[in-house]
Amino acid sequence: MVSQLSRRDVLWLMVAGAAVSVLPKRSSATLTAAPGPRFLTSEEFAILDASVARIVPTDSQPGARECGAADYIQNLLSFMPGEDANCDRRVNAADLTATVRGAQAHRPGCPLGGDVDGDGVVDAGDTVRAVAAMFDAHPIYAGGPFSGRQPQPHFPTGTTPCYVCHVAPLQQTSGAGSGAATTVDNYPPDYFEQFLQPSRLQALSWKIRILGAAAVPEVADNPLARQLPEVDLRRQYRNGLAALESLSRAQFGASFVALSAAQQTTILNAVDPAFVTLLTGHTIEGMLCAPEYGGNRNQLGWQLVRFDGDSQPLGYEIYDATVPGNYRERADKPDSGPNPDEDCSGFSTGVTRFLTVISGASLTQPGRKFPSPYCFGVDK
Amino acid sequence: MSFPSNIPGILGNTDIARFDALIIGSGAGGSAAAHVLAAAGQKVLVLEAGDNHFPGLDRSGLIPWPLYSNDEIKMSIRRFVFQDPLVEPRTFRQTENEVAQPDPDVNNLTRNVGGAAVISSVSYPRFTAVDFRMASALRDVGREYPDTSFADWPLSYDELEPFLAETDRLSGIAGAAEGDAADPFQSWRSEPFPLPPQPEMYVGRVLANGARQLGYHPFNYPSAVATRPYDGRSPCVGCGLCTNYGCARNSKGSPAVTTLRKALLTGNCQLRYNAHVSRLLLDGERRRVTGVEYIDNDGQLQAASADYCILAASPIESVRLCFLSDPTGAGIGNSSGHLGRHMMFHFQTIGVGIFKQRLHGERGRSITNGMGDFRGITEGGTALRPDRPLGGVIEFGTSSEPITAAHDSLRPEAVQFAQLVGVSLKQLLVESPFQAHIAVMIMHGEDAPQPTNRVDLDPTVRDVFGLPVPRLTYKNHALELDASAFYKPEMLKVFEAAGAAYGFFDPFDPAVPPQSRHILGGLRMGDDPRAAVCDRWGKFHDLDNLYCADGGVFVTGSGYNPTPTIIALALRTAGAIVSPAAPERMLSRTAHRHATG
Numbered sequence: 001m002v003s004q005l006s007r008r009d010v011l012w013l014m015v016a017g018a019a020v021s022v023l024p025k026r027s028s029a030t031l032t033a034a035p036g037p038r039f040l041t042s043e044e045f046a047i048l049d050a051s052v053a054r055i056v057p058t059d060s061q062p063g064a065r066e067c068g069a070a071d072y073i074q075n076l077l078s079f080m081p082g083e084d085a086n087c088d089r090r091v092n093a094a095d096l097t098a099t100v101r102g103a104q105a106h107r108p109g110c111p112l113g114g115d116v117d118g119d120g121v122v123d124a125g126d127t128v129r130a131v132a133a134m135f136d137a138h139p140i141y142a143g144g145p146f147s148g149r150q151p152q153p154h155f156p157t158g159t160t161p162c163y164v165c166h167v168a169p170l171q172q173t174s175g176a177g178s179g180a181a182t183t184v185d186n187y188p189p190d191y192f193e194q195f196l197q198p199s200r201l202q203a204l205s206w207k208i209r210i211l212g213a214a215a216v217p218e219v220a221d222n223p224l225a226r227q228l229p230e231v232d233l234r235r236q237y238r239n240g241l242a243a244l245e246s247l248s249r250a251q252f253g254a255s256f257v258a259l260s261a262a263q264q265t266t267i268l269n270a271v272d273p274a275f276v277t278l279l280t281g282h283t284i285e286g287m288l289c290a291p292e293y294g295g296n297r298n299q300l301g302w303q304l305v306r307f308d309g310d311s312q313p314l315g316y317e318i319y320d321a322t323v324p325g326n327y328r329e330r331a332d333k334p335d336s337g338p339n340p341d342e343d344c345s346g347f348s349t350g351v352t353r354f355l356t357v358i359s360g361a362s363l364t365q366p367g368r369k370f371p372s373p374y375c376f377g378v379d380k
Numbered sequence: 381m382s383f384p385s386n387i388p389g390i391l392g393n394t395d396i397a398r399f400d401a402l403i404i405g406s407g408a409g410g411s412a413a414a415h416v417l418a419a420a421g422q423k424v425l426v427l428e429a430g431d432n433h434f435p436g437l438d439r440s441g442l443i444p445w446p447l448y449s450n451d452e453i454k455m456s457i458r459r460f461v462f463q464d465p466l467v468e469p470r471t472f473r474q475t476e477n478e479v480a481q482p483d484p485d486v487n488n489l490t491r492n493v494g495g496a497a498v499i500s501s502v503s504y505p506r507f508t509a510v511d512f513r514m515a516s517a518l519r520d521v522g523r524e525y526p527d528t529s530f531a532d533w534p535l536s537y538d539e540l541e542p543f544l545a546e547t548d549r550l551s552g553i554a555g556a557a558e559g560d561a562a563d564p565f566q567s568w569r570s571e572p573f574p575l576p577p578q579p580e581m582y583v584g585r586v587l588a589n590g591a592r593q594l595g596y597h598p599f600n601y602p603s604a605v606a607t608r609p610y611d612g613r614s615p616c617v618g619c620g621l622c623t624n625y626g627c628a629r630n631s632k633g634s635p636a637v638t639t640l641r642k643a644l645l646t647g648n649c650q651l652r653y654n655a656h657v658s659r660l661l662l663d664g665e666r667r668r669v670t671g672v673e674y675i676d677n678d679g680q681l682q683a684a685s686a687d688y689c690i691l692a693a694s695p696i697e698s699v700r701l702c703f704l705s706d707p708t709g710a711g712i713g714n715s716s717g718h719l720g721r722h723m724m725f726h727f728q729t730i731g732v733g734i735f736k737q738r739l740h741g742e743r744g745r746s747i748t749n750g751m752g753d754f755r756g757i758t759e760g761g762t763a764l765r766p767d768r769p770l771g772g773v774i775e776f777g778t779s780s781e782p783i784t785a786a787h788d789s790l791r792p793e794a795v796q797f798a799q800l801v802g803v804s805l806k807q808l809l810v811e812s813p814f815q816a817h818i819a820v821m822i823m824h825g826e827d828a829p830q831p832t833n834r835v836d837l838d839p840t841v842r843d844v845f846g847l848p849v850p851r852l853t854y855k856n857h858a859l860e861l862d863a864s865a866f867y868k869p870e871m872l873k874v875f876e877a878a879g880a881a882y883g884f885f886d887p888f889d890p891a892v893p894p895q896s897r898h899i900l901g902g903l904r905m906g907d908d909p910r911a912a913v914c915d916r917w918g919k920f921h922d923l924d925n926l927y928c929a930d931g932g933v934f935v936t937g938s939g940y941n942p943t944p945t946i947i948a949l950a951l952r953t954a955g956a957i958v959s960p961a962a963p964e965r966m967l968s969r970t971a972h973r974h975a976t977g
Contacts, residue, residue: 144447192451200654221840310449311450333740358884367872
């Protein structure tokens with residue numbers, strides 16, 4: 001079973017000299033999903049999960065908990081870069097092969113080469129280190145260009161060559177060479193999960209974000225490394241979650257996770273607002289991110305806001321040289337006109353009030369609520 | 381010859397023994413210069429401070445897929461390519477009397493192979509004829525603005541036009557030269573656009589409809605996003621996540637996949653990325669640049685040399701290098717005292733319209749429609765209109781990014797209002813007024829040049845390399861503030877005519893540095909060495925072999941997106957280096973048309 005593939009199995013496959021291609025197609029998803037060391041303890045994680053569920057609660061529709069927003073935050077705090085042994089920018093199974101074979105060891109300009117642990121020789125120790133790094137790593141930057149959630153566009157046979165299908169290797173069941181790309185089996189692989197090795201500056205920056213400016217002496221003369229709200233995240237979360245818990249116990253005599261919704265709201269309103277702002281921002285990210293980052297489970301967050309997510313390589317405009325303007329639209333999701341199911345229902349009373357206040361709120365920058373707003377399409 | 385490169389950190393020919401040209405920066409200007417020079421047989425070294433997200437860009441055949449993706453966390457939230465204030469801070473103040481404070485919004489450009497155009501909307505309209513003689517044009521209508529430094533450019537639109545036409549062909553610009561979809565305020569063109577106009581987005585059509593009802597002239601926005609297969613690039617599929625995103629399928633005609641790639645494929649060009657230039661090296665008489673020092677991705681100091689050097693690091697960074705390279709602190713090339721001065725940013729007036737219906741900005745391109753009626757110029761772009769202030773072009777845009785839109789709902793003032801009226805965050809997320817229902821009009825207003833708006837080095841703040849950082853001193857002039865105030869009520873009328881339910885404006889805060897990514901000036905060009913840093917060809921007056929090929933040389937800022945003008949000027953500067961008598965002879969008019977590789 002692919003989903004049961006373990007570190008030991010991968011190691012064995014690699015040591016046995018197996019090429020990457022023998023790995024089952026979805027293997028790298030299994031690898032990145034496998035849990036490595038996590039920063040938050042299970043107690044802290046429970047408080048985190050309860051607080052994101054209070055910030056965007058579950059009602060008739062899913063909330064932050066169902067979306068896995070806490071997993072997203074845990075991943076962020078547990079960030080550890082992988083080892084890009086073959087210097088191709090992507091952290092994936094090919095790095096293990098490179099390490100085992102030592103094939104890249106003497107590649108000029110690739111400082112890591114096969115010598116992942118930096119002891120001067122390429123040996124089994126490097127393989128162990130590379131496997132561990134790959135399992136334990138969490139992406140800061142997912143790879144590209146495609147996630148495999150959308151297919152290649154379908155081009156009518158005989159009219160238009162597929163201008164992207166042949167750029168990178170893809171499995172095609174039939175029609176190769178005829179210019180016809182079928183929609184069957186025409187999904188690209190998930191490149192998102194082959195996350196990217198950060199550059200030296202990016203790695204330093206994320207060290208400041210996760211561990212704080214004290215961990216990076218090079219930025220001693222940059223006040224921003226201590227001032228910006230997104231730095232020193234581990235300490236902010238450890239202290240912030242501890243504050244939620246201690247205030248809950250002091251005020252209500254119980255753990256935050258055991259409080260009623262109203263009590264939890266009271267606590268969230270009473271702690272440092274800077275932490276709640278940080279947490280709220282990350283909660284939204286955890287609901288609406290690409291699922292490769294650990295949140296937006298089953299794309300529930302995208303469904304909640306009616307967002308289709310990453311739409312490449314299909315997109316919303318079908319290139320077709322046979323029609324005027326060279327493009328056709330998707331009937332279900334038109335680009336140039338209103339949705340077929342547009343009901344013009346507008347906004348709820350609450351959001352209407354909110355927009356009324358916002359649009360006229362600033363005395364120096366007056367806006368307007370227009371007298372008779374209407375809903376319409378635009379004729380072609 | 382070792383080409384293409386097999387060495388991490390290098391693209392192109394890795395086996396060039398000595399270089400004729402050294403170009404600092406691989407953005408719009410640097411890549412255009414590299415293209416002309418490498419095609420002419422010059423050996424070119426390009427040093428890029430950022431990383432490369434186009435693996436295999438130096439391989440012939442079809443353009444390989446990049447590492448960019450429709451990933452909002454990567455591109456917009458974790459700012460994959462943006463200059464990072466934690467390791468590279470910049471400081472800001474409004475006037476000379478203040479102590480500048482570090483500010484993450486100064487120089488909000490990117491660090492990557494191909495430069496900021498890679499993640500821009502590649503909206504590529506041209507400047508108009510009057511932009512090159514703005515001081516005269518203001519005199520013609522009897523307007524005077526104290527404390528400004530308006531001047532005519534040392535070249536005319538007509539002189540630049542062949543290079544603009546080449547820019548159109550190289551970038552593959554889609555647009556309408558004539559008819560209802562064309563901008564009546566654009567200046568003459570020697571050729572039509574190489575690609576047919578963009579398919580229009582719903583939000584663009586809705587706003588254009590409103591503008592037309594009021595007698596304005598909305599047009600199909602010129603854009604370097606491919607509308608058919610062009611020069612090895614695939615046609616855009618309208619994926620929606622466009623501005624802030626590198627194109628996942630190379631449909632954007634960014635410098636990386638156009639000019640830079642052509643330069644790399646000649647075998648005459650080598651590009652080193654993650655190579656952060658820290659200073660220029662000069663000869664004893666300080667008339668010639670002999671080479672540069674740079675810091676590589678391992679943090680090691682390296683050196684490179686060439687016969688001549690082209691600064692194309694973007695204005696703020698190019699000015700900074702001039703100051704960093706002079707131990708006296710005066711700055712090289714600064715006998716005029718104008719180094720770093722006359723900095724300009726387009727003054728953005730951002731109007732927001734909220735519609736009852738969903739406008740689904742997450743489908744389609746970035747900007748497909750706009751209007752030039754608020755630029756304040758006559759048809760054909762030849763003079764100023766006496767009855768309208770000098771504003772800017774308006775882009776009809778929207779939001780395509782759900783997380784960014786939701787973060788906007790979290791601004792302190794918005795949270796305050798939401799609590800006031802009892803709206804939950806979840807309601808705002810689900811109904812997404814700032815995402816699915818939003819239409820935006822951005823006016824890129826002309827920013828008056830002022831000698832007091834300048835860049836120099838901050839006395840205390842250092843970056844991760846231990847180098848002094850740029851300090852921006854900047855304050856808006858009444859010219860752009862008054863124009864913004866004049867056009868705001870007119871913008872609200874467009875929203876109303878278009879059918880919006882609400883219309884309002886992003887508040888302006890002078891304590892925040894300019895948000896526009898159109899950063900211009902600081903290395904102003906002019907014929908008088910006492911009043912300008914560079915001459916009419918982009919060569920430094922004070923040095924024999926140093927040139928500038930980025931937006932630093934701009935004399936005035938215009939009110940249109942500047943990138944095609946940056947590219948055209950860079951093509952001209954490079955053409956003049958290899959063919960001083962006739963730079964336009966370096967333009968290869970058809971070599972790349974309909975090419976498949």
